[in-house]
Amino acid sequence: AxxxxxxxxxxxxxxxxxxxxxxxxxxxxxxxxxxxxxxxxxxxxxxxxxxxxxTTQPLEWTPPATAKTYVLQPLKRQQIAEFLTSRQGILPEDVPVSGVAYEQACDDYLASQLHQTQSKQELTAVRRFLSNPMDLSLVAQLLAQGKDPDLLNLQQQQYEIMAEDYQQIHLYPFPLAEFAETVYQMRLHDQITIPEEGCLDELQCMERYKMVLTLDTPRPRRTGILSSSTCLKISYPERQYLSRIPV
Incomplete structure (x- = not known):
């Protein structure tokens, strides 16, 4: 406030x-x-x-002397599986892998990522990745697309799938360089708005892959707001688009 x-x-x-x-x-x-x-x-x-x-993700840092520290524990394997299964309700209806096949893909993936031959350090790192709801949601999307999620490269995999779909629809590549350059120039000049012209096709495709969030707006606005170096929010008459884009 x-x-x-x-x-x-x-x-x-x-x-x-x-x-x-x-x-x-x-x-x-x-x-x-x-x-x-x-x-x-x-x-x-x-x-x-x-x-x-x-709040912070794992970090080498000395908290304030007066602070009490609480550490979130990683999810158990069953909890991870339940979360992945629950994502089916928000996945697109036309994904290649769904239903029983999707649940089996989740089980197979967890078996490949969490096994007894791993070192304790490696297992801890994997469980930390798989305890992050945002990362797990990306894993769910990739599994539903028939892909093998790479925990160190999830956002790149998500972008590549979206860009491939964009090219199939529009018959030309996703204009990443132009899109990123626009954001970069905005940052250089401390600007927080971006022109909406020419962005709608890109945003609609990104929305299908959960790369943008649509937010209801109380009144029509036509502005774009850059809220951080990689976070872009673009408003249209009835929607706002909030996205992390490569720059």
Whole structure:
């Protein structure tokens, strides 16, 4: 939430934090620089009475001295299998592998990734990948396409499938270079909007492969917002598209 008064009265904001009126959640510490993490540490240590939650993926980092640490445990194999099976409801109806064949593909894939001949370190790394809902959702999409998911290359595999479909539909390659160049130039000039002209075909194809999210908008808008170096959100009269694209 935005608190305009806080910009003019820092003591007011401090009181909100110290009296637990305001809960602060800071996500993705692994995605920022060490200097930024150090600044966050200092902030947390100076507000020991506040309700502050920090989250990060595995990271070599010293948490604030006043923090209590909780570590999410990896999913068990049965839980991973159940999650993959549950993805059938959101997969396209025309995927090559579905139903019993999809469930068998999930079992075969897990058998190939989680087995007793692996070292403890390797098994831990694989289970960590397979405990991430976003990565698991990509695995489900690839299995449904009849592919063998590569845990170190999931996004590239997803892009290649989408680009192949795009070329079959439009009879020319997905314009990745032009698309990425547009985003790069926007970043260079600190721009947050992107022209919608010429992007609709690409976004619709990416949407089919869950590479964009469509968000309902309360009123028609025709803007594009670049919210991070790799995250693109484009709005159309009835939809918003949020996507991670290669740059």
């Amino acid at each position: 935005k608190l305009p008064i806080a910009a003019h009265d820092p003591r007011f904001l401090q009181s909100l934090i110290n009296y637990n009126t305001l809960d602060i959640c800071i996500d993705g510490l692994n995605e920022v620089s060490p200097d930024t993490r150090a600044t966050i540490n200092t902030f947390v240590e100076h507000h020991v009475q506040g309700h502050i939650i920090l």
